[in-house]
Amino acid sequence: MKFSLYLGSYRNVKVFIHWTFSLLLLWIIISNMRQGIPMMDILWVILFVLALFACVVMHEFGHALAAQRYGIQTKDIVLYPIGGVARLEKLPEDPKQELWVAIAGPLVNIALFIILSIVLSFTGYNIQSLEEIKIQPNTMLLYIASANLILALFNLLPAFPMDGGRVLRAFLSIKLPRAKATQIAGGIGQFLAIFFVFFGLFNNPILVLIGIFIFLGAGAEVAHTQQESFLKGFKVKDALMSHFQILGYNAPLSKAVEKLLNSQATHFVVVKDDVAIGTISRNEIIKGLETGGENAYIEKFSDLNPIKLDIDSPLDDAWKLMLTQNKKVAFIIENGHFLGILDQENISELILVKTALNQ
Ligand SMILES: [Zn+2]
Known part of the structure; x- marks a missing residue:
């Protein structure tokens, strides 16, 4: 995660805080100081905001752990000034699963609200004495408890793609x-x-x-x-590209440049002893030229770990896989033999054609 500070991880889910978060703290300090609020009071406000974001992290873990139950991993949780985002590797499509994953976040805040309310009832906090609305050591818990209730209710508003909106979609898609x-x-x-x-x-x-x-x-x-x-309904073979440009793994990058300039292709298949071993894209070629010069080997800048798709697998799954792994091309395989490539752009064209015919 670029421009973010790593905070730690739990159950394989890493938590990061985005640099813009410091702007939020700075904004709180400056706007409070301009109102002439004493430094000590501002410190309590900052502590409250940090505690609030700790609750946001727990909310996101609600989503992440619920998704894990359905075998869906979470890449990371990132905290922004406007809230947290749990980046799931994919979204559950089954309405029941989507419902549980979406609602798990707000449920965490409701649970925190209940627990803190019980603690407050034991510590005997007298709400009537809250004449001066200020975050202080003695009002902190009350603030955090209320904030959790607000967090839960706000997230449950049916504003897709917020949690409540996802709950709504899950219900609608039944x-x-x-x-x-x-x-x-x-x-x-x-x-x-x-x-x-x-x-x-x-x-x-x-x-x-x-x-x-x-x-x-x-x-x-x-x-x-x-x-x-x-x-839906298409197979990988419907978007198969059997014509593609190849490059030898031990050829210099200048060879790739030559092919790049002489053709429309933006991706090339890298071969070794007549076997396809990987791909190289226009961007990878350019990057290779910048760091290694035009005599560097093609293999060094290739992606030698391409996605391999069976020719009969569903096209929508293939497309999702390519998007989540951020790969523009994939290998198409039939009975263990390389047949051709699947290109994201080609799939987009198929979508365009389908849309045009549907109108
Ligand atoms: Zn949420």
């Missing part, structure tokens, strides 16, 4: 096709996002950011699910 369910949930999400931005403009700048984030996120995910649904 009866409707997933693409349609996503479209409806995404529409509601974008409507609420506009409301957040509008409300935030007059009240809270962070809400504006959250609104923008939701609006863009909803749009992207609706498009993505639609593409995925177009690919």
Whole structure:
């Protein structure tokens, strides 16, 4: 994770904090100081924010651990000033699984709220004495407890792709096709996002950011699910590219440059003794030229660990795999023999054709 500080890991899930988080703390300090608030009080506010983000981390672990139960790993959890993001390697498609993964986060906050409320009832905190609304050692627990309740309720708003929106989509997709369910949930999400931005403009700048984030996120995910649904029913062989350019593994990069300039291809298959062993892309060639010069071997800058797909496997799975592993091309295999390649761009073209025919 670039520009982030590694905090630690639990059950193979790494937690990072993004550098922009320091801006949030800086903003709190400066805005409080400008109001003439004493340094000691500001320190308590900072402590509260840190405690709040510890609760956000636990919320994200709710999602991550629920996903682990269904065999879905989480790449990492990253903390941003507007909240945390658990990056799951894929999203559960089964409505019941999606429901549990989505709701597990807010449930953690509800559990924290209940536990802290019990602690508060034992320590006998008198709410009536809270005349001066200020975060102090004696009000800290009360603040954290209330914040957890607010966190849970806010996240449960049906603003897709927030947790509540995912719960909504899960319910909708029991009866409707997933693409349609996503479209409806995404529409509601974008409507609420506009409301957040509008409300935030007059009240809270962070809400504006959250609104923008939701609006863009909803749009992207609706498009993505639609593409995925177009690919349903296709097999890898439908997008097979049997014509491709090859390069010898021990040829110099200058050879790759020559082919790059002489053809339309942006990806090449790297061969060794007539066997395909990997791929090299335009970007990898350029990077190789920058670091190794044009006499460097092609093999050194190739991806020698390509995804290998069976010709009869479903195309939507293949596409998802390529997206999550960030690979633009994959090898297509039949009975252990290399047949050709699958190119992300080629799949996009297939989607475009399918969309055009559907209209
Ligand atoms: Zn969540």
